[in-house]
Amino acid sequence: MNRVRCLVLNAALGPLDYKVPEGMMVEPGQVVECPLGPRAVIGIVWEAERLPGAEVPAEKLRALRGLLPIPPLPAPLRRLIEWTADYYCAPLASVARMALSSGGALKGPATTIEYRLTGGLPERMTPQRQAALEALEGEQATIRELAGIAGVSEGVLRGLVNQGCLEPVEVDCDRPYHPARPDFAEIDLSDQQQAAAGTIAQAVREGKFAPFLLDGVTGSGKTETYFEPIADALRMERQVLVLLPEIALTEAFLSRFEERFGAKPVLWHSSLKSTERRRAWRAIANGTAQVVVGARSALFLPYAKLGLIVVDEAHEVSFKQDDGVRYNARDVAVMRAAFEEIPVVLASATPALESLAMVESGTYAKLDLPSRFGGAELPEIRTVNLTEHVPGRGSWLAPPLVEALEERLARGEQSLLFLNRRGYAPLTLCRNCGFRFQCPNCSAWLVEHRFSRRLACHHCGHETPPPETCPECGEPDCLVACGPGVERIADEVAERLPDARVFVATSDTLNSPGRAAEFVALVENGGVDVIVGTQLVTKGFHFPELTLVGVVDADLGLEGGDLRAAERTYQQVAQVAGRAGRGSKPGEVLIQTRHPDAPVIAALAAGDRDAFYEAETEARRMAGAPPFGRWAAIIVSSEEESEARDAARRIGDARPRSDDMAIYGPAPAPLSLLRGRYRYRLLINAKRSARLQDTIREWLGALNHPDGVRVGVDIDPYSFV
Numbered sequence: 001m002n003r004v005r006c007l008v009l010n011a012a013l014g015p016l017d018y019k020v021p022e023g024m025m026v027e028p029g030q031v032v033e034c035p036l037g038p039r040a041v042i043g044i045v046w047e048a049e050r051l052p053g054a055e056v057p058a059e060k061l062r063a064l065r066g067l068l069p070i071p072p073l074p075a076p077l078r079r080l081i082e083w084t085a086d087y088y089c090a091p092l093a094s095v096a097r098m099a100l101s102s103g104g105a106l107k108g109p110a111t112t113i114e115y116r117l118t119g120g121l122p123e124r125m126t127p128q129r130q131a132a133l134e135a136l137e138g139e140q141a142t143i144r145e146l147a148g149i150a151g152v153s154e155g156v157l158r159g160l161v162n163q164g165c166l167e168p169v170e171v172d173c174d175r176p177y178h179p180a181r182p183d184f185a186e187i188d189l190s191d192q193q194q195a196a197a198g199t200i201a202q203a204v205r206e207g208k209f210a211p212f213l214l215d216g217v218t219g220s221g222k223t224e225t226y227f228e229p230i231a232d233a234l235r236m237e238r239q240v241l242v243l244l245p246e247i248a249l250t251e252a253f254l255s256r257f258e259e260r261f262g263a264k265p266v267l268w269h270s271s272l273k274s275t276e277r278r279r280a281w282r283a284i285a286n287g288t289a290q291v292v293v294g295a296r297s298a299l300f301l302p303y304a305k306l307g308l309i310v311v312d313e314a315h316e317v318s319f320k321q322d323d324g325v326r327y328n329a330r331d332v333a334v335m336r337a338a339f340e341e342i343p344v345v346l347a348s349a350t351p352a353l354e355s356l357a358m359v360e361s362g363t364y365a366k367l368d369l370p371s372r373f374g375g376a377e378l379p380e381i382r383t384v385n386l387t388e389h390v391p392g393r394g395s396w397l398a399p400p401l402v403e404a405l406e407e408r409l410a411r412g413e414q415s416l417l418f419l420n421r422r423g424y425a426p427l428t429l430c431r432n433c434g435f436r437f438q439c440p441n442c443s444a445w446l447v448e449h450r451f452s453r454r455l456a457c458h459h460c461g462h463e464t465p466p467p468e469t470c471p472e473c474g475e476p477d478c479l480v481a482c483g484p485g486v487e488r489i490a491d492e493v494a495e496r497l498p499d500a501r502v503f504v505a506t507s508d509t510l511n512s513p514g515r516a517a518e519f520v521a522l523v524e525n526g527g528v529d530v531i532v533g534t535q536l537v538t539k540g541f542h543f544p545e546l547t548l549v550g551v552v553d554a555d556l557g558l559e560g561g562d563l564r565a566a567e568r569t570y571q572q573v574a575q576v577a578g579r580a581g582r583g584s585k586p587g588e589v590l591i592q593t594r595h596p597d598a599p600v601i602a603a604l605a606a607g608d609r610d611a612f613y614e615a616e617t618e619a620r621r622m623a624g625a626p627p628f629g630r631w632a633a634i635i636v637s638s639e640e641e642s643e644a645r646d647a648a649r650r651i652g653d654a655r656p657r658s659d660d661m662a663i664y665g666p667a668p669a670p671l672s673l674l675r676g677r678y679r680y681r682l683l684i685n686a687k688r689s690a691r692l693q694d695t696i697r698e699w700l701g702a703l704n705h706p707d708g709v710r711v712g713v714d715i716d717p718y719s720f721v
């Protein structure tokens with residue numbers, strides 16, 4: 001082969017052909033260095049017949065500069081990249097970039113210099129040096145990464161190096177991981193667990209595509225169940241990928257994994273240091289990383305010999321990527337398993353309706369774990385009607401919930417209060433003139449965070465300290481917090497139960513695996529009486545002394561016009577209810593609501609999951625909504641409002657006419673300004689038989705827009721803001 005077609009990692013460029021230099025052996029999947037003008041870019045050699053492009057005369061071809069010292073991307077991964085780009089209407093290069101997500105890993109074997117504390121003290125102690133020495137205890141990383149950990153400048157740390165307080169350590173970037181041992185510890189499984197584990201393990205040994213829905217109530221031992229097929233994959237020297245929806249769940253999972261297999265798995269998530277990402281990527285590509293536990297992006301890594309994929313908490317919305325390539329990791333995981341010809345397990349106590357529909361059609365096999373492990377009972381669930389049990393003025397906890405909290409505190413048991421709203425209050429206004437604090441970059445109110453003394457936008461990250469006076473009228477002491485967030489609920493608990501030890505668990509306080517591990521240890525050691533948390537605490541945690549769960553506002557998730565609102569509310573409340581009574585003591589769940597007769601609330605109180613799913617399925621069928629129909633969204637944005645509006649109107653005017661789909665809009669998005677860009681949306685509701693992606697590509701491909709306009713496509717959207 002003296003010419004090759006390359007996919008370069010630039011979405012604006014099409015495929016490019018290059019000449020293969022004399023003596024260079026090139027095969028599809030090879031990552032190469034390609035000349036482009038005066039510079040070099042990274043490309044992936046692709047099968048020419050699968051990547052149409054303009055033929056260039058041989059005499060005009062430029063030669064490849066070289067091969068990168070990494071294994072070629074395997075054919076199943078290349079097919080997955082193609083499928084993802086086609087299904088989600090995304091540029092092929094943007095999807096391929098996710099497979100090469102560690103630039104350092106592409107450079108070959110290397111060592112690096114990291115630094116660690118020596119135990120010595122500097123001649124002159126400053127507050128910054130003191131803070132660094134305290135923060136860096138037990139840490140080892142590059143100067144830049146240590147500066148980020150300690151919250152000081154790199155200059156402060158270089159001063160500590162000169163003082164002998166930090167010492168350099170040469171580290172092999174590719175040092176091997178400790179091996180996981182499939183027979184390290186035996187797990188005593190129930191008959192139900194053993195049957196489910198055996199079915200999955202058989203599929204692992206057969207090495208065939210087999211999608212399973214592992215449907216088990218909270219506390220049924222789903223994790224221990226799929227550990228056994230993982231052990232079988234390890235015995236066969238195959239790799240395993242476990243996807244988790246939240247970084248905060250990682251530490252709890254790692255402890256259970258290490259107890260079973262004698263070593264921790266390989267991690268992959270956004271908080272890894274660059275050296276850790278490099279090491280993990282290369283171990284995955286050469287096959288020495290046995291079990292990888294990661295966020296959704298781990299799905300596109302170049303596994304050398306993948307044997308099993310597990311998607312834990314598979315119903316979770318966070319598996320859907322909402323920007324860039326807008327893919328759903330749950331669905332892409334099934335497709336990767338199909339291309340790799342291996343089993344995939346979707347584990348959940350509250351499966352998505354789409355997954356249950358795949359079971360109904362016979363596409364997925366369903367494995368049930370209908371009872372809790374070890375004889376633990378499911379908690380008793382009761383509703384608290386807020387129209388009858390009215391909280392006091394300025395309060396949010398009704399008397400029955402307060403009494404239950406007091407009882408648990410007296411018995412030395414733990415409680416959990418759930419409210420899916422971070423911060424102290426969702427809105428701050430001036431009682432004098434009515435001024436409301438709004439984000440300058442988004443059409444959203446700023447959320448007050450009293451713990452950190454800031455007003456913050458949860459969409460773009462904008463922050464500002466609360467002013468002493470109203471910016472509009474200048475009146476002092478006039479700012480009023482409206483509505484509750486978890487910090488406000490924590491304050492109310494502290495006021496009503498002054499002896500209780502309260503912990504606020506949100507993505508603000510559990511923003512790293514280390515902090516999550518500290519939280520778990522604190523609760524397990526009895527250092528917390530009441531946890532107040534967001535959706536972060538609805539899954540994955542096992543606290544035997546936690547016997548009460550209070551849902552502060554079950555109606556909150558039903559607001560806002562979300563087309564999956566009822567299903568999401570059911571999943572969140574059912575998951576958080578499952579934290580109660582997981583040990584030997586019985587659990588109780590109190591759900592505060594103003595609408596106890598709403599179908600989703602009534603189903604939760606009755607513990608009748610099947611009734612809820614049946615009603616929701618029928619409502620979706622009548623609306624032509626997933627899984628019976630298809631949704632897609634087109635999002636048009638620009639820094640100029642008129643430019644975004646005009647572009648959206650042009651798209652709307654050019655809409656295709658089809659009996660298989662209805663197209664609504666354009667209209668301003670509910671969040672019409674996001675990160676400084678004005679946004680308009682069109683929503684498409686299509687029949688299952690419609691050529692949805694082809695129609696969208698043909699429709700949008702015929703239009704041109706100003707350079708400042710971005711047009712994004714979201715297939716199977718989960719967010720409608």
